[in-house]
């Protein structure tokens with residue numbers, strides 16, 4: 001008797017059942033989708049080749065993007081780590097999730113919002129975070145939902161745990177949890193000051209005078225304090241040397257991410273693992289008068305890379321519409337089939353990926369590390385930045401599609417447009433205020449306070465009046 005050949009789909013189902021029997025997963029096992037969320041610290045979008053950079057810093061991310069979906073115009077909701085990452089974790093804007101504040105009134109993540117890690121855990125995932133800055137630690141409420149957290153805070157920002165070590169830890173953790181499902185956050189701090197890339201990345205990307213010698217590194221606490229207090233003038237040559245070293249750090253991070261992605265592939269996890277790569281915020285090199293981050297809402301700080309790979313999304317897709325970090329939680333929870341993310345400020349990105357003509361999303365940003373919060377609103381073509389109450393600076397309006405570097409403030413020439421956006425911004429801020437969770441002061445212990453102080457992140461560091 002002739003046996004009927006099984007269709008590929010039936011063969012796949014049979015193989016999956018056999019696999020379930022082999023690893024003993026229960027009949028009502030939750031989804032097997034794994035999620036790896038890579039949080040690059042301080043990496044501006046325009047440093048990636050797939051975002052137009054021509055220095056060749058990111059061959060691995062460029063190759064990853066070619067097989068994934070790249071969001072060309074993704075925004076952070078704040079120009080510094082804590083509130084920006086909390087928006088990624090919760091799908092909420094900074095006013096609502098509560099994490100942030102400003103020096104010296106830092107606040108922790110509120111207790112109400114459900115985080116990505118909590119959603120993942122509720123869906124049966126093992127959850128783990130590898131983080132390298134205190135702002136992502138328990139003091140700020142940022143470890144909620146993780147079964148385990150591998151946090152390494154450094155006593156000196158020249159001794160940060162490097163990306164190679166963090167990626168080794170990530171690979172080992174993935175190996176130990178390969179049967180899935182799992183949710184892993186990998187945070188890489190290398191691109192944050194101090195800029196001091198290891199060889200051969202220093203040799204390849206630093207200015208010639210710094211290529212072999214490691215004597216020049218930029219962004220130490222002493223440098224930052226001197227800059228903020230106006231005691232150091234950052235001349236164009238020093239700035240160029242600093243930025244070239246920053247580039248080298250990004251190239252080093254990219255190489256390590258290549259090792260992570262290769263590992264996922266070699267472990268056979270590519271087809272059942274969502275990988276999302278983004279950065280919490282960018283970095284400024286005096287484009288608008290600021291250096292480092294946490295001072296402004298200009299594009300060099302708020303335009304971030306966002307690349308997502310999931311088997312159900314078409315590969316090699318580029319989405320031009322404006323999106324933002326708050327969209328990540330509803331997108332990930334939908335793709336991973338975790339519970340629905342109701343009541344969040346972001347929306348799933350799947351419709352944009354499937355229908356490129358869908359409208360983009362207006363993005364609101366709130367916050368400013370070095371002083372009272374700025375607010376900005378970016379719509380499909382315009383961006384308005386509003387300065388804190390009491391400031392004498394009028395709002396600034398940019399046509400970011402035609403002026404992506406935000407060099408031309410068209411507010412004075414288009415007062416009606418500026419006023420219209422200002423009303424929209426104020427109304428959005430009031431709505432968010434009404435929905436906000438109560439502020440929760442961060443419980444920063446002495447050890448954490450010392451760590452923050454070493455990177456200049458305390459009120460003991462003098463701040464120039466012009467930067468408040």
Ligand SMILES: [Zn+2]
Nearest residue numbers: 041042081280
């Ligand atoms: Zn950061």
